[in-house]
Amino acid sequence: MEKVKVGIxxxxxxxxxxxxxxxxxxxxxxxxxxxxxxxxGIRRARSLGFETSIxxxxxxxxDPEIKIVFDATSATAHMTNARVLREAGKMVFDMTPAAVGxxxxxxxxxxxxxxxxxxxxxxxxxxxxxxxxxxxQRASKCSYVEIVSCIASKSAGPxxxxxxxxxxxxxxKALREICGIPKSKAIIILNPAEPPLMxxxxxxxxxxxxxxRAICQSVNEMVKKVQSYVPGYRLRVPPILDGNKVTxxxxxxxxxxxxxxxxxxxxxxxxxxxxxxxxxxVMSYGGRSDNE
Amino acid sequence: xxxxxxxxxxxxxxxxxxxxxxxxxxxxxIAGALDACKVDVIEVSHGDGIGGSSIxxxxxxxxxxxxxxxxxxxxxxxxLAVLLLPGIGTIEDLKQARETGxxxxxxxxxxxxxxxxxxxxxxxxxxxxxxxGFLMMTHMxxxxxxxxxxxxxxxxxxxxxxxxxxxxYLTPDMVRERISILKSKLDVPVGFHAHNNLGLAxxxxxxxxxxxxxxxxxxLRGIGAGAGNAQSEVLCSVLQREGxxxxxxxxxxxDAAQDLVEPIMLRPQVIDTASLMLGYxxxxxxxxxxxxxxxxxxxxxxxxILVEIGKRKMVGGQEDMIIDVAYALxxxxxxxxx
Numbered sequence: 001m002e003k004v005k006v007g008i009x010x011x012x013x014x015x016x017x018x019x020x021x022x023x024x025x026x027x028x029x030x031x032x033x034x035x036x037x038x039x040x041g042i043r044r045a046r047s048l049g050f051e052t053s054i055x056x057x058x059x060x061x062x063d064p065e066i067k068i069v070f071d072a073t074s075a076t077a078h079m080t081n082a083r084v085l086r087e088a089g090k091m092v093f094d095m096t097p098a099a100v101g102x103x104x105x106x107x108x109x110x111x112x113x114x115x116x117x118x119x120x121x122x123x124x125x126x127x128x129x130x131x132x133x134x135x136x137q138r139a140s141k142c143s144y145v146e147i148v149s150c151i152a153s154k155s156a157g158p159x160x161x162x163x164x165x166x167x168x169x170x171x172x173k174a175l176r177e178i179c180g181i182p183k184s185k186a187i188i189i190l191n192p193a194e195p196p197l198m199x200x201x202x203x204x205x206x207x208x209x210x211x212x213r214a215i216c217q218s219v220n221e222m223v224k225k226v227q228s229y230v231p232g233y234r235l236r237v238p239p240i241l242d243g244n245k246v247t248x249x250x251x252x253x254x255x256x257x258x259x260x261x262x263x264x265x266x267x268x269x270x271x272x273x274x275x276x277x278x279x280x281x282v283m284s285y286g287g288r289s290d291n292e
Numbered sequence: 293x294x295x296x297x298x299x300x301x302x303x304x305x306x307x308x309x310x311x312x313x314x315x316x317x318x319x320x321x322i323a324g325a326l327d328a329c330k331v332d333v334i335e336v337s338h339g340d341g342i343g344g345s346s347i348x349x350x351x352x353x354x355x356x357x358x359x360x361x362x363x364x365x366x367x368x369x370x371x372l373a374v375l376l377l378p379g380i381g382t383i384e385d386l387k388q389a390r391e392t393g394x395x396x397x398x399x400x401x402x403x404x405x406x407x408x409x410x411x412x413x414x415x416x417x418x419x420x421x422x423x424x425g426f427l428m429m430t431h432m433x434x435x436x437x438x439x440x441x442x443x444x445x446x447x448x449x450x451x452x453x454x455x456x457x458x459x460x461y462l463t464p465d466m467v468r469e470r471i472s473i474l475k476s477k478l479d480v481p482v483g484f485h486a487h488n489n490l491g492l493a494x495x496x497x498x499x500x501x502x503x504x505x506x507x508x509x510x511x512l513r514g515i516g517a518g519a520g521n522a523q524s525e526v527l528c529s530v531l532q533r534e535g536x537x538x539x540x541x542x543x544x545x546x547d548a549a550q551d552l553v554e555p556i557m558l559r560p561q562v563i564d565t566a567s568l569m570l571g572y573x574x575x576x577x578x579x580x581x582x583x584x585x586x587x588x589x590x591x592x593x594x595x596x597i598l599v600e601i602g603k604r605k606m607v608g609g610q611e612d613m614i615i616d617v618a619y620a621l622x623x624x625x626x627x628x629x630x
Contacts, residue, residue: 185346202615249615249616
């Protein structure tokens, strides 16, 4: 049995980092990088020996060998790409905030959504905070969740900067939908300190009947689960109870595949997409490691 | 001398000092008094801007939109403004504010991150609002960087650019070099927002006016985050004595400060040790109350927390990191005690 072949659309920072992560995967095989113009990212993929195209989505859609596609373009482009890829029968991971498909956070809800053919990766802040909010919620029911993600200015690209509202709104929506918490708020802060700071994520929950031991145990289990696909994920502050308020703070250090380690925000969303893709590769396409 | 416009932020920055407990009734009364005193702009919002009501910054007692409506019906001539911090407030919040009759938005970012405000400034223009580009923590960047960032706002067609000394760190000379570079290189009016953590708020506002700043942020009694802001009735009196062209009624402001604001203050607006440390270490002024709370919770001296926050170069909005720092300091203390 062979590894499952992968195509990536959008050879920017996200797309290039995904490519390096696919190269390390025992279940996935990098096949094609597609863009819409000749670029550094296209040249990089070519120099690594992969197929490239500047015909965008169609180059990937018409390649019958490609089963899994990562769309790292933009929300607007994904609206069109999603339709083309669905018609071509591809399994799609949407890295943009378009949210055409269901939200997925691998440590939390992959089993529930794995049959969908288009999965949205929420946001970097969502990937970092939803597991913690979910862990608190399953231990002590929450009425409200609020998160604050702080990322290094250097790791916020033009797409993020032009669409800050999409980050806060998409993250808040996914917190409600995935965790089942009725009210939510998301905040994002850019910090320009030099050397750049690691991404930090604070989760506040208002809980009805706080059970400190159960909350700590649930959070610790969840952190281990996230660490299985994001090694640089760790608690800075374990759950602290103050009345009915729970505070937890986690840090994400990037794996440094293509982007610097302070770009934990980009690393976690990509690592989550790869983790989800690997599980689906095994389940749907029988993909497996050459070593098996 | 050039005409100075007075921007009252008693019901925005001042909101920090009363833990965001403004009621429509208080806002209506203060807004009416300010309007009668002919201030030019009245800003009403959560201390961290619209949408700021949260665990991280403190929940507002009342719905902001109700506060804005109360201000609106009591204002005849002043511009009613809101503050919006991208990453905290959204265009959706702005649309709601616009529906209550708000005519101006000040979109505030950290001094090096102006481009995250572009979508909000453009949306505000489409809503027919006056717009202001607002740079916070201006002590953390050089005058040249401030000029570069201000150009992003100019390209968005803002009505003026406001520089904030959010940490109350600047001295009059530092204010002069920041205002003068914008006045000499740009073609838009400039404003200044002072904090009094080092006792320099009025002096810094005067320095800004001396360099041609046309919009000055003030609060009645100086009520605001940290040691508060430039005290309205004091600054306006000095400006008038110095011969600046000012439309406001200073006596009316003195009365409003005494009769309407002083009774709602939780503490006198003095420079205590913690607020002095904000200015000294360059920490965002609204961290004050949250730091005092964390110091109590973790058995620490607020001063130690603030110095560490300053060292880590935390920016506005990172109130959550007060817990992070306090936890780390408390753990360290525990380990050393063993």
